[in-house]
Amino acid sequence: MLHNLKKISDFLSRPTLLFYSLFWLMVLLVIGTVAQKNMGLYEAQHLYFSSLFFWWRDIPLPGGGLTLCLITVNITAKLFLNSPWHKRRAGIILTHIGVLLLLLGSGVTYFFSSEGFIALHEGQTKSIMTDYQDENLTTSLPFQIKLIDFERQVHPKTNTPRLFKSTVQLIDGDITWDSVIEMNAPLRYKGYTLYQNSFINDNGVEISVLAVVKNMGRLFPYVSSIILCLGILLHLFMVTPKLMRRKE
Numbered sequence: 001m002l003h004n005l006k007k008i009s010d011f012l013s014r015p016t017l018l019f020y021s022l023f024w025l026m027v028l029l030v031i032g033t034v035a036q037k038n039m040g041l042y043e044a045q046h047l048y049f050s051s052l053f054f055w056w057r058d059i060p061l062p063g064g065g066l067t068l069c070l071i072t073v074n075i076t077a078k079l080f081l082n083s084p085w086h087k088r089r090a091g092i093i094l095t096h097i098g099v100l101l102l103l104l105g106s107g108v109t110y111f112f113s114s115e116g117f118i119a120l121h122e123g124q125t126k127s128i129m130t131d132y133q134d135e136n137l138t139t140s141l142p143f144q145i146k147l148i149d150f151e152r153q154v155h156p157k158t159n160t161p162r163l164f165k166s167t168v169q170l171i172d173g174d175i176t177w178d179s180v181i182e183m184n185a186p187l188r189y190k191g192y193t194l195y196q197n198s199f200i201n202d203n204g205v206e207i208s209v210l211a212v213v214k215n216m217g218r219l220f221p222y223v224s225s226i227i228l229c230l231g232i233l234l235h236l237f238m239v240t241p242k243l244m245r246r247k248e
Helices: 002-012 015-039 041-049 064-081 087-112 220-247
Strands: 053-056 059-062 114-121 125-130 138-154 161-172 175-181 187-189 192-202 205-214
Touching: 002 064, 015 041, 015 064, 041 064, 041 192, 059 064, 064 087, 087 220, 114 138, 114 192, 138 192, 138 205, 161 187, 161 192, 161 205, 175 192
Parallel strands: none
Antiparallel strands: 053 059, 114 125, 114 205, 125 138, 138 161, 161 175, 187 192, 192 205
16 A cells, blocks of 8 residues: 555655656746737636546547646655655745745635626726626626727738737726726736627627636745745855855
């Protein structure tokens, strides 16, 4: 039994598993970034980066969610099952913990964040978002959004969108300011992120559709980045004297 568990831990902590997972993650980043041009930031993120699987023709391929899970399992197995914990490795251990916190934040975002949309025509103001799955389910926002102007441009001689953006006014009590939301430039406020998702042409009236996401794991990247920097600096501080002595 113990022998089998050791074989499993050795397999899960293999560097090759991390290598191929990171390679596939870079492929997804390229595909998703290119796809943003036609489908927008939010749709590309949902299809390629947040999903466990996505379909390419008739072939299911691992999405960003599954790839990040494999990376998390690999680093966890390596750190806690197959790496010695010594003072001289404190920087490396701290760096790995920072990476795991970053991945944990991704998991919190995936499982606990709320999503919806706001549909506005010019001059309209709303303070609720509608659920994607059930249009009767709404959530009140701690602020109001007013659509001042919506602009849409298409590629010449086609109906393919080249650019669409919304100029909005955010209203929070006595606080108001204007902001522009584009496909690759969302608006962030009070833990909510508003993306330019799509638009609707309703009998000649253009309606801007804004995706609204509340990210519960938004603080994890900041905390993990600090830990990562501390780990790298600590590792350099401990390794540099040894390298200097070797040169002498």
